[in-house]
Amino acid sequence: MNKFILNKDIDTPLYIQLYENFKVLIEENQLEKEKLPSIRSLAKSLGVNNVTVVSAYKLLEKEGYVYSIKGSGTYIKKLPISDDMPYLEEGDMELMVSGILPVSKDSINFASMSPTPDLFPIEEFKQALVEVLDRDGGQAFLYPEIIGYEPLRESISKFLVENYGTKVDKDQILITSGGQQGLDIISKTLINHGDCILVENPTYSGALSAFKSRGAKIIGIPMNEDGIDIDLLKSYVKRYSPKFLYMMTNYQSPTTYSYSDDKKKELLFLSKEHEFYIIEDDFLTDLSFDDNDKKSTLKSMDKHNQIIFIKSFSKIFMPGVRIGFITLPNKLFKEIIKAKHTTDVSSSGYLQRAFDLYLRKGYWKSHIEKIKRVYSEKYNIMTRELDKLNNYGISYVKPNGGLSIWLKLPKEIDVLELYKECTENNLAIVPGKVFFVDESIYSNYIRLSFGAINNDEIVEGLKILENIISRPFKDKNNNYLPFI
């Protein structure tokens, strides 16, 4: 224990001194064991009160250096290096964490958030597709501008004002081939090998793949019901000088949690204060089922163009159209254009022209009202049926919007076992585990989405789930010992 230098003659409280000692030792990798000494033994060897050690450990935990497991002790939180991240396991798991899940065709698909073809506005979009061909002929199949077809950028600029009260100039909009490509392009622009970035934990696995592919060091910040842990964010920002924070303001994937207005303001303040970008990934803001609780984006509050806003239309329009966009901070304009060109030169000009015409013809509003009606009905059935399963120890926060439920399971249930049993019973679910950046966080969750299934399937699927979780789980690893 000669590693610690405490001085009782100075003003700094002992617990702060101890905290500072640990901080340096952890940052410089000087501690041999992952587990910190027990409170009692350390207090004894240092000749201080237990309370001093407890306070130091609590501060370390608050600042993100350690985590504690009840009844076990306090452990150093390792910065997950991308090379040994847990989402690189063998087999299916490996694909699953990239957002790819093997789903048999007979399954009731609680895994997908994508809309079904009956919700697609095919007639209206077909009209636009044909009209573009008649209007533009071969022009429709030239390379469009790299940044995107100008009239579409105009339409989207208008769309942003009308739907989210957000002003973005058409020349600060880059059309992408879907939201995922937005992530890829931003990664190429901002991430150099070894850079730190911050993400909500858990988060969208497709984003993790894109960041990881660039060699980023990914640091997760726990996602609470009203947004990420801001204290931890502050501490991490100072500690790691991250390139950006990646986040979803509304109906976050997978948790379905939304940010409070206070937290949004704090994020904006911190991003300006500490000069890191915020990547706001928005794919569901439009799907509020409660008119008294309409959600707004972080981008709508962004006065200084600090937020890179990514919009995907895959869940609220049609996935196969492969159109999305990102907004561009002036400073990054040239770099982002280069990255887009390197990625695929430009997105299909024909589809851009058709989507532009679709928006200009004013079809959007009635489309979004229709899908809100349909999804809100599914949401109501979903929550009604889930509430019947209360007594199995499951719980969840009602999102009042979005396309999923983030279901917390009792800790006796092994989520991967549950996943396997569900698959055997033709039920596709997503184990929460795949969305986490590291293993140190409690991950006993599953995500149940209702985007791709009909009302009857919801009822039937949850009956199958009830059946599975009501059976006693095989407990392979425990030994049964008498407790007298």
Place this chain on the structure above:
Amino acid sequence: MNKFILNKDIDTPLYIQLYENFKVLIEENQLEKEKLPSIRSLAKSLGVNNVTVVSAYKLLEKEGYVYSIKGSGTYIKKLPISDDMPYLEEGDMELMVSGILPVSKDSINFASMSPTPDLFPIEEFKQALVEVLDRDGGQAFLYPEIIGYEPLRESISKFLVENYGTKVDKDQILITSGGQQGLDIISKTLINHGDCILVENPTYSGALSAFKSRGAKIIGIPMNEDGIDIDLLKSYVKRYSPKFLYMMTNYQSPTTYSYSDDKKKELLFLSKEHEFYIIEDDFLTDLSFDDNDKKSTLKSMDKHNQIIFIKSFSKIFMPGVRIGFITLPNKLFKEIIKAKHTTDVSSSGYLQRAFDLYLRKGYWKSHIEKIKRVYSEKYNIMTRELDKLNNYGISYVKPNGGLSIWLKLPKEIDVLELYKECTENNLAIVPGKVFFVDESIYSNYIRLSFGAINNDEIVEGLKILENIISRPFKDKNNNYLPFI
């Protein structure tokens, strides 16, 4: 000169010993100056014949360690590290080398290889687009399989047999959003930060951008009229253990050179022997204007699935359709699927379905015959007019196919100055410089493409060019000294 240890008592010839000495010193970065000692001074200080030094230097040059400049001396060839590559200069040049060129709308555009809308088979493709909507409805806008819409993969497998005599199973084909995306996905799959890769020098700048974006060390191998320098390839393969060689078999960009059959065989042999992949980028094989000189791809000779074949339809069909494909070696299947998913989830299912229908309806053959007719006429006008400019000291190799001429200029002409003068005279050309990996290679070339201009513009444009090169060039850097 005490760095050299030569032993006259052993069997190894002195020049080989000297070569070995230099090799080690260069590889270990032990030589202070870039320039090697002069032949005479080194011979003197070592007490050997001049011939010994000359032979050693020649061997060093052959193996790619040094290059010589006539009348100046011999210089160490530095491995270009991506961070200080010449194609990262400021301003326009920076975009230009990423394949982005600012072209004014009034220009005669010798810079673009892309076809003009009048060549697009709009009627036939429109028929396919509408038929798909009637046939598949909303299904057309679902996410297709990540690897691509199965019937299209089938059609392309057939297309490969019929057009290039190449057998590739439909499950070894990945549909991409154009050829550039193929490069991006392969880069993500194969290149880790710091990996060495080999390219033809000069080569396609969009490929360089994709490789560079992954942190690759890019090594160029001079491109000769019958393909790259194979001896140098052998030496580099041993020296750098590259991940892959990136090449274009026919009408290479920008040189328009094609590989001889012998060189193709050697490439295949070396790739198997030394276990590196070959990325064959094919965008013009179809455009042979001489029926006695029909070109074949390297892939058609590939018995062991070592070649990753990238096909772009942008130049021979329509750029805005954004469809291309790559073939997949079995070993890389899973990794490539993951990379595609991370990039943009999947390419537009709707356009895939339409292109599939277009191919199935048998429209391809007459389309390709039509564009060959048109381009071969442009090619003939282009070469006829260029041949009139013989007396200005320009020269080129006739490719008998493709969409460009690679024009060698007399060395008095400063290519960047020429580029500027052309731009001022509304003539868009591409300075050869932007295609080179390093500066050590002679780059006094321009690329003149005839894809995007009509017959009259070719004649008019070359007249403007003649006007410019016939004027004496400002020679700003030379001092005029009497030579008595």
